[in-house]
Amino acid sequence: MSVTVQYIIIIAMYFVAMMLIGFLFSNASKSEKDYFLAKDKLPPSVIGFSYSATQMSGSSYLGCVGTVHSTGLPYLPVNIASAAAPWFCYVLVGDRVCRVSNRLKMLSISDIFEARFGKSAGIVSSIIILIATVPVLTAQLKAAGTSFETIIGIPYLLAIFIFGAIVIIYTLAGGMFAVAWTDLVQGILMILGFAVLLPIVVPAAGGLTNAMEAYRINNPAFASFDGGGKPMLWVISALLVWGFYQIGGQPAAVTRFQTTTETKTLKKSLIYSIFFQSFIYISVTILGICSMALFPDLAVADQALPNLINNFLPPIVGGIVLAAALGAMMSTIDSVLLMASSVFVNNIWVKALKRKSDDKAAVKAGRIVVIVLGIVGICFAINPPDAILWIITMGFSIMAGAFTFPLLIGLWSKKITQAGGFWGIIGGATTTLIWYIISYIQHGNLNDYVWGIWPAIVGSIFSLIVMFAVSSSTPKIPEDVEEAFFAEEYVL
Numbered sequence: 445m446s447v448t449v450q451y452i453i454i455i456a457m458y459f460v461a462m463m464l465i466g467f468l469f470s471n472a473s474k475s476e477k478d479y480f481l482a483k484d485k486l487p488p489s490v491i492g493f494s495y496s497a498t499q500m501s502g503s504s505y506l507g508c509v510g511t512v513h514s515t516g517l518p519y520l521p522v523n524i525a526s527a528a529a530p531w532f533c534y535v536l537v538g539d540r541v542c543r544v545s546n547r548l549k550m551l552s553i554s555d556i557f558e559a560r561f562g563k564s565a566g567i568v569s570s571i572i573i574l575i576a577t578v579p580v581l582t583a584q585l586k587a588a589g590t591s592f593e594t595i596i597g598i599p600y601l602l603a604i605f606i607f608g609a610i611v612i613i614y615t616l617a618g619g620m621f622a623v624a625w626t627d628l629v630q631g632i633l634m635i636l637g638f639a640v641l642l643p644i645v646v647p648a649a650g651g652l653t654n655a656m657e658a659y660r661i662n663n664p665a666f667a668s669f670d671g672g673g674k675p676m677l678w679v680i681s682a683l684l685v686w687g688f689y690q691i692g693g694q695p696a697a698v699t700r701f702q703t704t705t706e707t708k709t710l711k712k713s714l715i716y717s718i719f720f721q722s723f724i725y726i727s728v729t730i731l732g733i734c735s736m737a738l739f740p741d742l743a744v745a746d747q748a749l750p751n752l753i754n755n756f757l758p759p760i761v762g763g764i765v766l767a768a769a770l771g772a773m774m775s776t777i778d779s780v781l782l783m784a785s786s787v788f789v790n791n792i793w794v795k796a797l798k799r800k801s802d803d804k805a806a807v808k809a810g811r812i813v814v815i816v817l818g819i820v821g822i823c824f825a826i827n828p829p830d831a832i833l834w835i836i837t838m839g840f841s842i843m844a845g846a847f848t849f850p851l852l853i854g855l856w857s858k859k860i861t862q863a864g865g866f867w868g869i870i871g872g873a874t875t876t877l878i879w880y881i882i883s884y885i886q887h888g889n890l891n892d893y894v895w896g897i898w899p900a901i902v903g904s905i906f907s908l909i910v911m912f913a914v915s916s917s918t919p920k921i922p923e924d925v926e927e928a929f930f931a932e933e934y935v936l
Contacts, residue, residue, distance in 0.1 A: 570796075
């Protein structure tokens, strides 16, 4: 049996398993609450793994290995911050998102913005999410297509169509039940994949010391935190963006805080998230460093992990690791599709377009949106930009710039008015996009920024300024909003 056939059999078995999970929960996803949130029906382990698997996309599993390979130590703070991200999200917003969402029966993050800042804020945030979803989906599909083509030899276009179709099918079938439980399976595979690869690759590279020496030989700048062509502001900004700014940049992950009415369940799920993310980001750092020693002349950085799999693992084991990599991509695609579907149905279709909706109609509309967005992502993935990580970063940054401080401060402070929050969201998204445009004009790529400052930081700071400036001259929040968000029993 050829190597290609062995890979195909393993991946096919994996795809069948994912679809079976989706169809298994199809009957449990008949109500809007169940389809979009699986409310109070997920254990802490599933919530924790699903939260982290959503955050850790193809960029984490495939892109980060390649980026560490090409960027070196300047990228290490990104991985450190990414491992610590659950602390920021759970501690700063998790509990309050859970409590407020339960009190007001919310189904999406846009529901939070609508309840806190008004109907227009809910609609605008939904539009931003839908737009930012496209580059995220594009990047995941590109990562999948690249992996299939490099490791198995399946043509890129065929791969993205097959892969995209599989994710769309199980997501529309089982909703949040399917998304969360497949995320658990995919997360376990991600851990097992690196657990198998690490003890093989590290000795092959001569150990970490020899691998670091490869950096010093091939590109000395990569071996220092202030090198690699990245200014120190870039390094500091990266630490903030991939840690603290996950609060606003990952609304699909934040949605997991709305899946339960028990804050104790969230605290338990944090343990799983911390373990999961710490292991993965330590692993990608080590593998990225080792890949430089093993493949110093690699033309395309994103090929680092596929080359490690091809060269150091037997086909059966390589197929499992490839399935793990695909799982990282799937776990983000399914979560983003479902989250975008939720905000469209609840905040645009029902509230903006004023369409009547019952559970059956809402679930049907949600499934249609999943299909449409999935197809749009596939179309954009046919001819995408080169670097997986930086495509994802752009979508992430737009949401982080728009949502981080309106969500955080909006949950904790009465001083932010409805007008302040609304214009803060618009100002953050707009400024982030402008900073990207200016940076691209200056540098000609998506990963070098003006003065080394990441667009999400510029956008969020502007958002913060706008929020307080507008709030100082506009009426305070209505009493019903104050009661909903700042009732005594909700103050920690």
